[in-house]
Every structure is written in C-alpha cells, then in structure tokens.
Amino acid sequence: MINRLLVANRGEIARRVFATCRALGVETVAVHSDADADAPFVAEADHAVRLPGNTPTETYLRIEKILDAARRTGADAVHPGYGFLAENAEFAAAVTDAGLTWVGPPAKAIAAMGDKMEAKALLAEAGVPMLPTWTDPDQITDFPVLVKASAGGGGRGMRVVRDAADLAEAVASARREAAAAFGDGTVFVERYVERGRHVEVQIFGDTHGNVVALGERDCSIQRRHQKIVEEAPAVVGPQLRQRLHEAAVAAGRAVGYVGAGTVEFLLAPTGEFFFLEMNTRLQVEHPVTEAVTGLDLVRLQLLVAEGEPLPVAATPPVDGHAIEVRLCAEDPAQSFRPATGTLHRFAVPGVTGAFAPTKGLRLDSGVTDGSTVGVHYDSMLAKLVAWAPTRAEAARALAGALARAEFHGVATNRDLLVRVLRSPEFAAAEADTGFLDRHPEVFAPLLPADRWPLAALAAALASAAARRAEAGVLAGLPSGWRNVPAFPQVIRYAGPDSGEIEVRYRLDRTGALAQWHTDPGLTSADGPSAGSGPVTGADPAGADRSGQPPTVELVEARPDRVVLDVDGVRRAFRVHRVGSAVFVDGPDGATSLTELPRFPLPTTELAAGSLLAPLPGAVSRVHVAVGQRVAAGDLLLTLEAMKLEHPVLAPTDGVVAELPVPAGGQVDTGAVLAVVNTEEDPR
Numbered sequence: 001m002i003n004r005l006l007v008a009n010r011g012e013i014a015r016r017v018f019a020t021c022r023a024l025g026v027e028t029v030a031v032h033s034d035a036d037a038d039a040p041f042v043a044e045a046d047h048a049v050r051l052p053g054n055t056p057t058e059t060y061l062r063i064e065k066i067l068d069a070a071r072r073t074g075a076d077a078v079h080p081g082y083g084f085l086a087e088n089a090e091f092a093a094a095v096t097d098a099g100l101t102w103v104g105p106p107a108k109a110i111a112a113m114g115d116k117m118e119a120k121a122l123l124a125e126a127g128v129p130m131l132p133t134w135t136d137p138d139q140i141t142d143f144p145v146l147v148k149a150s151a152g153g154g155g156r157g158m159r160v161v162r163d164a165a166d167l168a169e170a171v172a173s174a175r176r177e178a179a180a181a182f183g184d185g186t187v188f189v190e191r192y193v194e195r196g197r198h199v200e201v202q203i204f205g206d207t208h209g210n211v212v213a214l215g216e217r218d219c220s221i222q223r224r225h226q227k228i229v230e231e232a233p234a235v236v237g238p239q240l241r242q243r244l245h246e247a248a249v250a251a252g253r254a255v256g257y258v259g260a261g262t263v264e265f266l267l268a269p270t271g272e273f274f275f276l277e278m279n280t281r282l283q284v285e286h287p288v289t290e291a292v293t294g295l296d297l298v299r300l301q302l303l304v305a306e307g308e309p310l311p312v313a314a315t316p317p318v319d320g321h322a323i324e325v326r327l328c329a330e331d332p333a334q335s336f337r338p339a340t341g342t343l344h345r346f347a348v349p350g351v352t353g354a355f356a357p358t359k360g361l362r363l364d365s366g367v368t369d370g371s372t373v374g375v376h377y378d379s380m381l382a383k384l385v386a387w388a389p390t391r392a393e394a395a396r397a398l399a400g401a402l403a404r405a406e407f408h409g410v411a412t413n414r415d416l417l418v419r420v421l422r423s424p425e426f427a428a429a430e431a432d433t434g435f436l437d438r439h440p441e442v443f444a445p446l447l448p449a450d451r452w453p454l455a456a457l458a459a460a461l462a463s464a465a466a467r468r469a470e471a472g473v474l475a476g477l478p479s480g481w482r483n484v485p486a487f488p489q490v491i492r493y494a495g496p497d498s499g500e501i502e503v504r505y506r507l508d509r510t511g512a513l514a515q516w517h518t519d520p521g522l523t524s525a526d527g528p529s530a531g532s533g534p535v536t537g538a539d540p541a542g543a544d545r546s547g548q549p550p551t552v553e554l555v556e557a558r559p560d561r562v563v564l565d566v567d568g569v570r571r572a573f574r575v576h577r578v579g580s581a582v583f584v585d586g587p588d589g590a591t592s593l594t595e596l597p598r599f600p601l602p603t604t605e606l607a608a609g610s611l612l613a614p615l616p617g618a619v620s621r622v623h624v625a626v627g628q629r630v631a632a633g634d635l636l637l638t639l640e641a642m643k644l645e646h647p648v649l650a651p652t653d654g655v656v657a658e659l660p661v662p663a664g665g666q667v668d669t670g671a672v673l674a675v676v677n678t679e680e681d682p683r
Contacts (some may be wrong), residue, residue: 002026002101004047006070007585009081010060011366012355012382013282014041015404017079019355020298026195028208029073031066033059035376040368054376061183062082065090069097076102077305079298085380086281089252105205105280109235109255112557113278116150117188123275126254128247133190137167140189146170149178150186155226158181176620177645192654193274195432197267198222199234201248202289204300205257207312213245213315214297215289219419220432223336229420230285231323231391232292235429244273245315251278260286261302264314274281284383288597289366290357291387320359321391323398328379328405332416332443337614338379338641339411340669343371344578348384348405359387361401366447373410375616375641381412393428394578395421403446408576408583408592415589445496447589451501452495453518455573455584455591457552460491460503460563461513461583462516463595466559493582493593500596506539513554530580554565576638584605608658609676611648613667617641622663628656636674639667 004020006029007014018028018041030045035054041047049069059065061084070078078095080086086104089111095102104110113119117135124130134140138598147170149157158176159170171187179185197220206212216236221229236244248263255278262283264276286297293316304310326577329339346369352360365382367373373381386398399421402414419442425431436442447455488506494500501518508514555570562573574585582593620640624630630650637659639646658675661667 002030002103002302004073004075005077005079005302006031006066006075006273007045007075007079007081007087008060008066009079009083010036010039010041010377012041012364012380013045013081013083013106013284013366015366016080016355017298017366018044020296020302023356024299024302026302026478029075030071030565031060031069033376035372035374037369039366041366041497043626045625047071047075049441054374056084057183058374061134063088063094065402066091067094067100070095070098070100070311075100077103079301080281082279082281084111084389087279088582089114093303101305103259104299105259105261105496106332109257109400110280112255113181113261113280114151116148117276119278120275123251123254123278125252128251128275129273129392131190131193133188135188136331137171137189140164140167142191144192145189145190146192147174147187149174149184150188151178151184153181155189155222155224157185158225160225161189172620193266193268195235195269195434196220197512198227198264198276199236199244199267199273200262200264201244202283202286202297203248203252203257203261203263204251204297204304204310204312205259206304207258208309210310211249211252211257212310212312213248214295214312215315216241216244217285218504219285221426221435222433223332223413224435225433227285228326228444229323229426230288231321231394232288233318233321235391239265240271240273245461246268247273251275259304260500261295272528285324286382287357287385288322288324291316291359291362292320292359294357295648296357320389321394322385323394323599324383324385324390325398325421326401327382327384327417328413329381329410330379330413331411332413333445335615336413337618337646338375340373340375341410342614343367343369343381343407343542344409344581345369345380345406345576345583346371346408348401348620350401350404358385360476361386361397361519392427393414395427402584403589405577406583406585408572409578409581415444416442418446419444421557426465445589445591447586447591449495449497451588452591452593453501454552454571455586456493456495456501456503456518456593457505457509457516458564458586459493459574459575459577459582459584459593459595460489460505461557461562462556462559462573463491463577464489464507465557465562466577469559470570488517492596494596495593496591501593507554512554516552545553564611573675580628607649607658609654609678611636611651611676612673613639613671613673614646615641615666616640617646617666619663619665619673620645621663622659624656624659625657626659630654630656637661637663639673648673650676652676652678 004027007017028045030048032042044205053059083090088109092107144162147159156173161170174187175185201216202214216234217232218234219230241264251263260282262279265273267273351363362385386394388394488504493501506514507514549569553565576583580595616637621638633651634650637648653678656675
C-alpha cells in the first residue's frame, strides 16, 4: 500500500491530491520552487522539499530533483498531477525504475499517446474516427486548418490558420511555444472543423484488464484553445453517448491503459465525431465527473496504483448536472493578457466543499488571501464547480456565486465567465468552440462605465467613515461638515480605464448626505472626454431618466460597507481598501479604483510612441530593427510570460526609433519595449 505520496506538481492540483490522501491516511510530500515557498499547497503537505529556482525548467521539470526529493523524504509513490511531467514517459519510467509506485498509466501508454501522430495511427487501427492530418505544411491545400503541438495539450502551441499566407509563421510560433511548454517543438496540422463541440470521455483502467467509461464532459467554451467552462454530462443523445463511450474504451484497450485518462473528441454539427487526443492523466475538469457520479477519481487512481481492481464495472448512473469554470488571472478585454500581482482578497460565498466530490458549490483553489500571482506558471487561480439537479439550476447558481465573489488585487476573467453562463446560447446548450469569437458582448464588464461614479461615491463615503473611526475625540463629527457649507469634500480616483473620477460630497451635522456630485470626464486614457461635463449622480441602474439625476440618500456608511438609497431602492456596497487601491463590490458588479493624491508628484515623461510591457516577462524575439518603417499592426517583438507568447504590435504607421530591450532580456511591467516615431524618417 501507498504510505507516503509525493505530488510532482503545484497549486490547486497538489492541494486536491493532498485532500484525498488525508482522507485515506496517506502522508504527503510537496516539492516547490522559490516562488511557491509560501503557497498554500506547501503549507498543507506533511513534508516539503525546495527545488531551487523559479522557472519550470529549473524546478518542476527536473526529474532528478524530484526523485531526490522522494528519496530524502522517504516517499514510496509519486503522483504527477497534470501539466509539467504528468504526460512524460521518461518521468514515469524513472519513477518505476527508482522502486517507487507510479500513480498513472504505464510509460509505454504515455509514450504512445504523447506523440499525437503515433496516437492517431494506433487508434485509427482500433476503429476510432480521425480527422485528415498533415506533418508537411507544403501538402496542405484546404483551409482552415489547426496547427497543434505533438507532445502536449492545454492549448499550448495551437494556432488556427485560415489562409495559406499565414501558415509558415503560425507553424514557427507554435513550435516555439510547444518547445517552451513541453520541451518538444514538434507540431502537426489537421483539418479545422467550424462550429465543432469539444466532448471528451473519462476512462479508467486497472491492472486486471478492465477499462471503463465514467461518463463524458462538454468542454466547448475555450479561449486560446484552452477550456474555461466544462460540464457533465454533455448534452447529447443516448445513441451518440454510447458511441462516444465505446470509442473511448476501444482507445484505452488499444494501448493497455491503466489509471485515469481522457479521450477527447471533436463533435461536428453533422453528428460525426473525430478523435483529437488522449490525455494520459487526470484532467483539470475532473470535478464535474466526480459531482455527477459521486466518485473520488484521485482515490480510484491510488487504488489502481496499489493493484486493486476498479470498484465499478460499467458506466455509473448520472445524478444531476455539474458545471465548472476556470478562474484565471487575465484580462479578457486585452486578448486574455495574463495578470500578476497580490490577491488581497479571494472569497467566494456559499461554498459547500473543496477538493472532493460535493453537492452544491465546490471550490478547488491554488490561492488564498495574500497569495502572489507571478509570471512563471499558468494563469489559472481556481476552479469553481456548481452541482444542481438540472443544468439550468447549475448555471444559475454558478453565475450567481461568481458575481458575488470578491477577487481583489489581480484582474480576472470572472465577468466574462458570468456573462457566458447567462448567455442564451449557453442556456440552449448550443455553444461550440467558436463561441467567444461570435460573442464580443461577453467581454464587457458586468459593471458598465456609467455606474462607476456611484461606486466612487461609495468608496469616498467608506473612506470618510474610516477617518472618523480613527479620529478619536472628533469621531462624532461628520466628515466634510463645516459651519460654512460652501466647500464640499473632494476626492479623485483613477478608474478601471485609467481615466479620472472626481467625487464631491458634503454631509450635514446629522451625518446625512447633503450634497454629492461626480465628474467622470476629467481625463481618460485617450485624453479629455468630449461632452462629459459634470454629472450629478449618474444613474446606477442605467435607466433613461431624461437627464434627471437620481435621488441618493446615505443609509449607512462604515469603513467596509456603504448602503445608499437610490430612488427608493437600497443598494449595499462592500468596500475594501489596501493602500491607495479601493475595491468596490456592489449589486451590479465590481470595480477597482485608485485614490489619487491631492498633490501629485512629478513623473518622468515617456517619449511619444512608447510601447510598454503589459506584464513582467522576457523578450523572446525582436522582429524589427531601429530605423525600420512599420505599418500599424506589424509585429515588433514577442514577449514571453506565463508560458505563452504575447505579440507586441505597432500601434500606428511610423519608424522604429528605439528597441531598448534585446532578445532574451527580462522586463518588468511598464518597461519601454519599443518606441515608434510617427514622423517622417529623418534619414
């Protein structure tokens, strides 16, 4: 039996495996990089071993370091989690050769399925339907096509190409990204199916020759070819479901599969389905299968690794419906640009369980309050899963919990996820892998810009309440109250778009709101807003009031909570302040503000045309030279961060005046990457 298990991974999957180990009485070992030294998964392990360094290649991808950690801690088994070395046949073989129990499929099966081209050939012989595939780009004549990494998954190294002229660069870029993520830059190309759905089958095998399908999942909502919304069961008919399960089991039997695996299919609008890949590990989205089957898949992994037969001999019955979302540190409005920083607050209301099968709301998180989100690893922060008797109830519960959650300090994709879950197309179960491309409206924040002034008023009143609470002998005197009421309190905030919002307010001697006024048009990211003069009480409901401001009364003001009566409707705002940053969560959505100093310090003026780094990272390639003329949209350089490539494009026609960072150079947020001069080339 397994007595002490080392998890060769990090974040929420390490915490997930540890939870089942605790329930079974198995001791746990964590390995961690320097960047993860204070992470929750390290604190929860019984033993932890430092892997010096920060990047994956220095730490989590070093087989010899992980095996040394197992030896030093007396671990007798290794669980790879997902990502990193989870689908590395060399690692599986090394663990077994070291006399340790490997919690995963045999190295031979990993190798066969890890090479996507070999997997296609092998499973085609087993009767699994396949898409047309090419290894030589010169042979491709029909578009669109999809470039894919042969050695990995998770959306890394994938590119949709609709025109032959774009194929060479897409292949080159995919190779670089695949090499960075998996250590193997081999790619291939297959036909791209428009309006296809991504449906996968969870399989399990044991050492006694049993292979069972444990149900299917729909993972069609994707960004950058990486799943962000998953659900079980998929909305398919019984005959199609049976065919999917049979094909998946056939794939598992063809490779002598043992342990947890996922066979992924592309379901065409015609009802045909085609093999995509087989992931020889536990999937990120396994909680939705656990929710509807009641099975603990990590427990099954450990039982199978110990040589026990599977406790289920056939597909279990499904109870209700479960939907999972991946909460990521990224800005959907900026092409899903990853975000970094400190999570000052990470709270989801109504959670009924974590890291184990749960009816209700389950949170599997890799972070907690105070966690630092850096640039070295994937941007996923947590998975939130809702189970309910019906699909509609699950979607509503999940959207509601997300909307009420508090995520402060780092930009996330929360608002996009809420809009997806509440969209008519998702409700009708008609979404496919192109959903986000067709629905730009889901990228809008839940709280529109015309409602920011009321949030700013709530922030100002909360700040006033905090000052009163700290005022000692003058605590009973309303903030901003004077014998001569000509001068209101004035406070200025930088809004989410970097524009300024000025709040003016005055309280009478009873503490009631005697006057308030906001001006959201002082400045914006593009300069002064035309026609956006003083606005008295912007309507928070967005209703047509024929220019009349709403009547606002102050009901309650505390440092962390403000209640306003807006035209007879009470609205409560939760306010959280960290330094000059103010986070306001209200009934219509959340926003973040930055209180500006009354007397700003002088700042260094940037050269016109400066392009700044949106996040810390490394300049992987420079595509132009100083003095070169470029057109708007031309690729200037590539920034690599969070295992992804981020193109930096010319904002306008002009001449490259400066390239201060060479290829390979590290940069922090706000560093100047390039300067494009829009004037005529002086030469």
